[in-house]
Amino acid sequence: MGSISLRTIAIATVAVLAAGFGLAFFYAPEDADQGFIQKIFYLHVPLAICALLGFIVAAIHAIRHLRTGDPIHDARSYVSIHLSVIFGVGVLLTGAIWARGSWGVWWEWREPTLVSFLIVFLLYATYYPLRYAIEDRDRQARYASVFAITAGAFVPLNFLAVRLAEPLIHPRTFSSAGGLPAEMMLAFLVCLVGMGLLWVTLVRFELGAKAASADLGRIRRALQGDGAPPAPAPSVAPVGVSATSAMSAGSAERSREGAPPGATRFRKKAS
Amino acid sequence: MSAYRTLLAKDLRIELRTLRSLPAMVLFAVTTFVIFRFGLDRTELEGDLGAGVLVATLLFAAILAINRLFVAERDEGGFELIRLAPVDRNILFASKATALVIYLVALELVAVPIFALFFLDTAEGLPPLAAVLLLADIGLAATGTLISTIATMSSARDLLAPLILLPLLVPLVIATSGAAQHLLDAGGPDFDRFGTWIAVLGLYDSVFVLVGYATFDYLLED
Numbered sequence: 001m002g003s004i005s006l007r008t009i010a011i012a013t014v015a016v017l018a019a020g021f022g023l024a025f026f027y028a029p030e031d032a033d034q035g036f037i038q039k040i041f042y043l044h045v046p047l048a049i050c051a052l053l054g055f056i057v058a059a060i061h062a063i064r065h066l067r068t069g070d071p072i073h074d075a076r077s078y079v080s081i082h083l084s085v086i087f088g089v090g091v092l093l094t095g096a097i098w099a100r101g102s103w104g105v106w107w108e109w110r111e112p113t114l115v116s117f118l119i120v121f122l123l124y125a126t127y128y129p130l131r132y133a134i135e136d137r138d139r140q141a142r143y144a145s146v147f148a149i150t151a152g153a154f155v156p157l158n159f160l161a162v163r164l165a166e167p168l169i170h171p172r173t174f175s176s177a178g179g180l181p182a183e184m185m186l187a188f189l190v191c192l193v194g195m196g197l198l199w200v201t202l203v204r205f206e207l208g209a210k211a212a213s214a215d216l217g218r219i220r221r222a223l224q225g226d227g228a229p230p231a232p233a234p235s236v237a238p239v240g241v242s243a244t245s246a247m248s249a250g251s252a253e254r255s256r257e258g259a260p261p262g263a264t265r266f267r268k269k270a271s
Numbered sequence: 272m273s274a275y276r277t278l279l280a281k282d283l284r285i286e287l288r289t290l291r292s293l294p295a296m297v298l299f300a301v302t303t304f305v306i307f308r309f310g311l312d313r314t315e316l317e318g319d320l321g322a323g324v325l326v327a328t329l330l331f332a333a334i335l336a337i338n339r340l341f342v343a344e345r346d347e348g349g350f351e352l353i354r355l356a357p358v359d360r361n362i363l364f365a366s367k368a369t370a371l372v373i374y375l376v377a378l379e380l381v382a383v384p385i386f387a388l389f390f391l392d393t394a395e396g397l398p399p400l401a402a403v404l405l406l407a408d409i410g411l412a413a414t415g416t417l418i419s420t421i422a423t424m425s426s427a428r429d430l431l432a433p434l435i436l437l438p439l440l441v442p443l444v445i446a447t448s449g450a451a452q453h454l455l456d457a458g459g460p461d462f463d464r465f466g467t468w469i470a471v472l473g474l475y476d477s478v479f480v481l482v483g484y485a486t487f488d489y490l491l492e493d
Binding site for chain 2: 126139142145150151153154164
């Protein structure tokens, strides 16, 4: 994946997703019990699987960050969590729509997967206040990595506990995936691959954007010349903080350090 | 081992001398029981409702202690001490988690009998409930110590600790309530699915003790 250009992955994503949704709407049969509303399954479940895998990938990058100290792994962990949280919002919204269509209610506490996702979403949503409450960048990255590892270990435990808590499970189309008709399984697998490609595309895009932002910060510092306090490279900038305001808020500690090490490592080109 | 005993004894001695956390936790728990009595308009609790009230109250009382767990280390150089000392830094995690377990057991020794006095018809379920709460305390202490360390180093420490901790503790709450609800039934304790919930608690404790011990060292790096 690293050697494939972003443009190629993006085109593949669009093609596979279009094929997947085309199969879902025009090839896969309607569910005998739920009818047309069941087709949201081809969006909801791939989103959920990709979000969960994204959290695990984030934990793996966090482990690599703690072991090597290389900030690129911290950036990958951050971006993985960022996009998986966004996918998680999609899971909750599509899950609510499916619940409304199938059971007549917008939320069902007896649906263990949806409830588990809500808890996981609430946990990972605290990742952002955690990061932005710690000013020292190295400490921020280390603490975020510890959080990502802890949360990654939490996810399977959470699903197990929530599932055990509710012995009465509402019938769901995916409760017996092995029993899916071949047409439905094909459409589902194509949608799953497409959603995975979408996740990878968005991760590559965001990492590329952050690398470009870091390069821009480095160039601006170089143009300011010696004597002026160098500005921090926005490797993982807080939401709402522009590169300009980040530069003007440079601290004495950063002026002693010069360009932060994280800035020089963001050299991967986006395409 | 001697470093672990020294640090643990230090924390317990400080708590005994200053009584910074325990009285507040007990008072908070008893007051919360009163609030639940009026909020639910119930004078008797049993089964899942009783378990929920008890577990939620103990959880929020524990958060009071977790918020204060590393205050002395932050304000008086305890973190620098452990960085400079020729000991494994994870000793601090082990000693703090043990101290927190002791505080929680002390809390429960007072709060659970009061809960039984206020709301329960029979105390038959209390002995097996003690075993469930002890397992829950271990998981709560491991997770709480790890998150307390993270929160202590941030600028929003009092807000961040409960914010991160509560979702992390949901499996623990599910398992503890699941085991406790049948022990607090009006007709006497029932051990339906008791083994399952004990296994989940044991798994949770194992995972988070290991994760905490493995990652704590990185939190203390300067």
